[in-house]
Amino acid sequence: MQGSKKRIGVLTGGGDCPGLNASIRAIAKTAILNYDMEVIGIKDGFLGLIENRFVHISYEDVSGILILGGTFLGASNKANPFRHPDFKARFKDVSDIAIENYHAMALDGLVCIGGDGTLNIAYKLYKKGVKLIGVPKTIDNDLKQTEATIGFDSALITATQAIDKLHTTAQSHHRVMVIEVMGRYAGWLALYSGLAGGGDIILLPEIPYDIKKVCDVVSKRNQRGKRFSIVVVSEGARPKAGKMVVRKIVKDSTDPVRLGGIGNKLANDIEKITGLETRVTVLGHLQRGGEPSAFDRILATRFGTASCELVAKRDFGKVVILKSGQIKAIDLKKAVGDIKRVNLNDPVIKTARAVGTSFGI
Numbered sequence: 001m002q003g004s005k006k007r008i009g010v011l012t013g014g015g016d017c018p019g020l021n022a023s024i025r026a027i028a029k030t031a032i033l034n035y036d037m038e039v040i041g042i043k044d045g046f047l048g049l050i051e052n053r054f055v056h057i058s059y060e061d062v063s064g065i066l067i068l069g070g071t072f073l074g075a076s077n078k079a080n081p082f083r084h085p086d087f088k089a090r091f092k093d094v095s096d097i098a099i100e101n102y103h104a105m106a107l108d109g110l111v112c113i114g115g116d117g118t119l120n121i122a123y124k125l126y127k128k129g130v131k132l133i134g135v136p137k138t139i140d141n142d143l144k145q146t147e148a149t150i151g152f153d154s155a156l157i158t159a160t161q162a163i164d165k166l167h168t169t170a171q172s173h174h175r176v177m178v179i180e181v182m183g184r185y186a187g188w189l190a191l192y193s194g195l196a197g198g199g200d201i202i203l204l205p206e207i208p209y210d211i212k213k214v215c216d217v218v219s220k221r222n223q224r225g226k227r228f229s230i231v232v233v234s235e236g237a238r239p240k241a242g243k244m245v246v247r248k249i250v251k252d253s254t255d256p257v258r259l260g261g262i263g264n265k266l267a268n269d270i271e272k273i274t275g276l277e278t279r280v281t282v283l284g285h286l287q288r289g290g291e292p293s294a295f296d297r298i299l300a301t302r303f304g305t306a307s308c309e310l311v312a313k314r315d316f317g318k319v320v321i322l323k324s325g326q327i328k329a330i331d332l333k334k335a336v337g338d339i340k341r342v343n344l345n346d347p348v349i350k351t352a353r354a355v356g357t358s359f360g361i
């Protein structure tokens, strides 16, 4: 039974990433230490809200989890109260059930930590009366309004380390190494890891590539005595007049398309056209695992604390963002709808071009 204390709820929706536990910890510690609130953790993202599955979170529960990857609450990148499959796999709107459960949990406010899918669902629930706050996380860094999302920096470090390792073996064997990184429809992870890892060619979803240009760069490097090349390709990249390569369709997911496979296509094409030995590495879910970087721990803690303060102030329908180093809160409405993609005039693109990086055009 609920006492007189206020109650804050938290859930982690969408795909996991490093820094989620750090943000849950920040919300719980801020709530307990500063506002004497009770903390409720909803299991497996919105699925827990639909199925009424939750746990009470104590101070001890969140002690020591700052550095742990994943989310101890569980996550789901399929659960959606507005599109929930029944036992015959027919989709139904069960948002009223989720909202009933929210009220039954006697929450004074709910923090939804997630990417664009989660924040879109959160906004729809908010419009139906759920008092909530959004916290942006995703290794894709594709949420508009915020300069950084929880998880991106950690994934960037993983991808950069992988490129560094491929560099040494590429050099020894005089090979072309293609590395496929995640990021969905946005090329942030490829652009930043490609620049950090000194990739010779970076291919992004935002800049369809010309395979002849890619092969030209590789061949010319070879002729100059640089007998290896590193090609960093975003999973959403595609050749001019070609399509994105879809790995899988997950029917019951908010975004059913799972990208993947462009790395293999590209490696085959490069080998066939240039005659140079080419290998491919698909980094995959390694990018979502492991401990959060120092940057992500701090961002997650700042976002978590700020979101709890908004709940305490009863200032709902907001999402916390990072802008010029400051944590701000803006209307959820402004943060959802479309995603943030790499602009062709992005200064980082210009910098990469200045040091000779090719974007395959």
Ligand code: F6P
Pocket (backbone or CB within 6 Å): 015, 077, 115, 138, 139, 140, 182, 183, 184, 235, 258, 259, 288
């Ligand atoms: O949005 C995060 C992300 O890791 C994307 O970069 C990737 O396309 C997708 O999720 C993979 O989803 P899943 O875990 O369902 O394979």
